[in-house]
Amino acid sequence: MPIYEYRCESCAEKFELLTRFAERDKAQQCPACESTKTRVMVSSFAFAGPSDASASDFAGETGGGGCCGGACGSCGTGPN
Template sequence: MPRYEYRCRSCGDTFELSRPMAESGAPAECPVGHADTVKLLSTVAVGGASAAPSPRAGGGGCCGGGCCG
């Protein structure tokens, strides 16, 4: 189950909740009991191959046609 991070606008506390994706936008109450919270954007670390672009056939750089030369 995904974990979502929230911040309470009343007390400034940040907290996490595990909830189904279908409930990701539902209101969340902070651990102290305040209802004025906002869901924070989280970065996701994804493992795997490098994200470097693959070389294009014909070379040429930016557009594949030599516009940078």
Template sequence: MPTYEFRCRTCDDTFELQRPMSESSAPASCPDGHSDTVKLLSMAGISGTQQQPQGGGGCCGGGCCGS
């Protein structure tokens, strides 16, 4: 199940909740009970550089299929 990070606007605390993707936009209360929260953008799996494949091309990089 995905983990979503939230920030409470009242106490400025951040917290995480695990919930199904179908509930990703549902409101969340902070552990202290405040309801004024915002879901934070997760940067997991995002990198600043994109690696390019090595080799010639084709289905396997040009090694075995004759590309």
């Protein structure tokens, strides 16, 4: 699950929350004043890319498509 940054409209507190993508736009409770007038702050990774940012996971951070160059079983293209 990604971490989203929220800002409280009531006390201007900023806090981060680990939440689902589907829950991102919901009002989260401010840990400081317990207000629910909070807004998610659009972080750079959320909407930076035009299309490639599929909301799946951060598993493909190494880039290139392969996970380790074919040496592990999950690649499916082992030397054997």
